[in-house]
Amino acid sequence: MALVTESEIVLRYAETDRMGVAYHANYLVWMEVGRTDYLARLGFPYSSLEAAGVMFPTCDASFRLYKPSYYEERLRIETRLEKLRSRKVVFGYRVMRSGELVVSGRTEHICVNAKLRVQKIPVPLFEALGRALDNRK
Amino acid sequence: MALVTESEIVLRYAETDRMGVAYHANYLVWMEVGRTDYLARLGFPYSSLEAAGVMFPTCDASFRLYKPSYYEERLRIETRLEKLRSRKVVFGYRVMRSGELVVSGRTEHICVNAKLRVQKIPVPLFEALGRALDNRK
Amino acid sequence: MALVTESEIVLRYAETDRMGVAYHANYLVWMEVGRTDYLARLGFPYSSLEAAGVMFPTCDASFRLYKPSYYEERLRIETRLEKLRSRKVVFGYRVMRSGELVVSGRTEHICVNAKLRVQKIPVPLFEALGRALDNRK
Amino acid sequence: MALVTESEIVLRYAETDRMGVAYHANYLVWMEVGRTDYLARLGFPYSSLEAAGVMFPTCDASFRLYKPSYYEERLRIETRLEKLRSRKVVFGYRVMRSGELVVSGRTEHICVNAKLRVQKIPVPLFEALGRALDNRK
Numbered sequence: 001m002a003l004v005t006e007s008e009i010v011l012r013y014a015e016t017d018r019m020g021v022a023y024h025a026n027y028l029v030w031m032e033v034g035r036t037d038y039l040a041r042l043g044f045p046y047s048s049l050e051a052a053g054v055m056f057p058t059c060d061a062s063f064r065l066y067k068p069s070y071y072e073e074r075l076r077i078e079t080r081l082e083k084l085r086s087r088k089v090v091f092g093y094r095v096m097r098s099g100e101l102v103v104s105g106r107t108e109h110i111c112v113n114a115k116l117r118v119q120k121i122p123v124p125l126f127e128a129l130g131r132a133l134d135n136r137k
Numbered sequence: 138m139a140l141v142t143e144s145e146i147v148l149r150y151a152e153t154d155r156m157g158v159a160y161h162a163n164y165l166v167w168m169e170v171g172r173t174d175y176l177a178r179l180g181f182p183y184s185s186l187e188a189a190g191v192m193f194p195t196c197d198a199s200f201r202l203y204k205p206s207y208y209e210e211r212l213r214i215e216t217r218l219e220k221l222r223s224r225k226v227v228f229g230y231r232v233m234r235s236g237e238l239v240v241s242g243r244t245e246h247i248c249v250n251a252k253l254r255v256q257k258i259p260v261p262l263f264e265a266l267g268r269a270l271d272n273r274k
Numbered sequence: 275m276a277l278v279t280e281s282e283i284v285l286r287y288a289e290t291d292r293m294g295v296a297y298h299a300n301y302l303v304w305m306e307v308g309r310t311d312y313l314a315r316l317g318f319p320y321s322s323l324e325a326a327g328v329m330f331p332t333c334d335a336s337f338r339l340y341k342p343s344y345y346e347e348r349l350r351i352e353t354r355l356e357k358l359r360s361r362k363v364v365f366g367y368r369v370m371r372s373g374e375l376v377v378s379g380r381t382e383h384i385c386v387n388a389k390l391r392v393q394k395i396p397v398p399l400f401e402a403l404g405r406a407l408d409n410r411k
Numbered sequence: 412m413a414l415v416t417e418s419e420i421v422l423r424y425a426e427t428d429r430m431g432v433a434y435h436a437n438y439l440v441w442m443e444v445g446r447t448d449y450l451a452r453l454g455f456p457y458s459s460l461e462a463a464g465v466m467f468p469t470c471d472a473s474f475r476l477y478k479p480s481y482y483e484e485r486l487r488i489e490t491r492l493e494k495l496r497s498r499k500v501v502f503g504y505r506v507m508r509s510g511e512l513v514v515s516g517r518t519e520h521i522c523v524n525a526k527l528r529v530q531k532i533p534v535p536l537f538e539a540l541g542r543a544l545d546n547r548k
Binding site for chain 1: 284286287288303306307310314319320321324344345346
C-alpha cells in the first residue's frame with residue numbers, strides 16, 4: 001500500500017462563496033496543502049526543491065464533489081502518490097469531514113527546471129517517491 | 138454546432154504564484170467568468186437564477202494545461218455547453234492567447250434549489266440551453 | 275491587558291505571487307483566520323453568530339508590512355480586540371515569524387443583521403467582548 | 412489635477428463570500444487591477460518594470476467600505492497617484508458603481524530591485540509619475 005499523509009485545515013471565510021459553501025477552486029488549494037505536507041514528510045520540502053531548480057507545475061487536474069463543506073469546518077486531506085514516471089507524478093486526494101468523503105481529486109505534475117523546461121525528476125527524489133508509492137521501508 | 142461565447146480577461150498579479158505563472162486554481166475562476174457570460178448571453182444571468190432559487194454548484198471539474206500564462210496577458214475564454222440533462226449541465230472551455238490554446242477544461246453542474254436539494258432545471262432555462270446546444274435559431 | 279489569541283498558519287503556495295512572496299491581499303485573509311479563532315475562543319464561533327443573524331462585515335481595514343514572507347513558512351497571528359462600541363468592534367493583529375514582526379493590521383467591523391442592516395451587538399456577545407477587552411476573569 | 416485612470420471589472424462569483432457580498436480582501440485585488448492599468452497608461456507596464464528589476468511591493472494599505480457590492484455587478488475603479496517620493500509611491504482608489512462610491516482605498520509601495528532591496532525609482536519612470544501627479548502634458 002502507498003504512503004498516505006494527512007493534513008488538516010479549517011475552512012476559511014475567504015474560501016466561501018455566496019452559495020454559503022466552499023468555492024470549488026479552493027479544492028485545488030487544499031490539495032496543494034496536502035501535497036506540500038506529503039513532500040515535506042518525504043524529506044523534500046517543495047520550497048527546497050524549487051530553490052534547487054526542481055518544480056512541478058500542475059498540468060492536469062480533476063475533482064469530484066460529494067458533499068458541500070462550510071465555514072469553520074475542520075477537514076482532513078489525505079494525499080497519496082498514484083503514479084510515478086521519470087518526468088511526471090500523479091497525486092490523489094480525499095478531503096474528509098469526520099469520516100465522510102467531501103471531495104476527491106487528482107493532480108498531475110510535470111517536472112521542470114527554473115526555466116520551465118521539462119527535466120527528469122532528480123534521482124534522490126525519484127527514489128523517495130518510489131519508496132512512498134510502494135510504502136516500503 | 139453549439140453556441141460559443143467569448144470572454145476576455147487580463148491576467149491579474151493576484152493570480153500569479155511564485156513560479157511566475159498563473160496559479161492553476163485560477164483556471165477554474167476563469168471558466169466561471171466564461172460561464173457567467175454564457176448564461177447572461179442566453180438571457181439568464183446567473184445572479185437572477187440564484188435569486189429565483191436555481192443554483193448550479195460545480196460537482197465535477199477538470200482542466201489540462203498547454204502553455205503557461207503570465208501577468209498582464211490578455212486571454213480569451215471560449216465557453217460552450219457540452220451536455221444537457223434534466224438536472225445537470227456540462228460546460229467545456231478553451232482559454233486562448235492570440236490563437237494559441239493555453240488551458241482546456243470542463244465543469245459539470247447539478248441543478249439545486251436554495252436549500253441545495255437537487256431539482257429539475259426550470260423549463261424556460263432548459264429550453265434556452267437546448268437551443269444553445271444545437272445553436273438552432 | 276486585553277486577551278490575545280494565537281493562530282498558526284503555514285503559508286500556502288496559492289498565497290504567493292510572482293515576486294516570490296505572499297501576495298498582500300492574503301494578509302487580510304490571515305487576520306480573518308485570527309478573528310475566527312478569537313471569537314471561537316470566547317465561545318461565540320462566527321458561524322453560530324451568522325446562523326443567529328449577527329454578522330460583522332469588514333468596513334475599514336489597514337495593514338503595514340515589515341518583512342516579506344515566503345511559501346511554507348510557519349506564521350503566528352496574534353489577535354486582540356482594540357475597541358468595542360455598541361454597534362462596532364475594532365480588532366488589531368500582529369503576524370509573527372519566530373519572534374519577528376511580519377505584518378501588523380487592524381480591521382473595523384459593523385454589526386449587521388441577515389439583511390445587512392446595522393444593529394446593536396447582542397448583549398451576551400457584547401459582555402464577552404467587554405471581558406476580553408479588559409481580560410477580566 | 413492629477414491623472415485619473417479608469418478600469419472596469421465585473422464582480423466574479425469567486426470574489427463573493429457567504430454573506431452574499433464581495434469578500435473584503437478582493438478590494439485590494441481590484442486596486443491592483445487599477446494600478447496595473449495606470450502604469451500601462453503611463454507607458455510603463457508593470458510586467459516590463461519587473462522584467463527590468465523594478466518592483467513595487469505593497470508595504471502599507473487601507474480601505475473603507477461604503478456600500479456592499481454583489482456578484483455580476485459592473486464596477487469602475489478610479490486610480491490616481493497621491494504621493495511621489497524618490498523611493499516610494501502612494502496610490503489612491505475609488506471603486507464606483509454607477510456614480511456611487513462603493514470602496515475607497517490607498518496603497519503605499521516601496522521601490523525594490525529583484526533581490527527585494529530598496530532602490531530609487533528609475534529616472535524615466537519617476538518623471539512620468541511626476542507628470543501624472545501634476546497632470547501636465
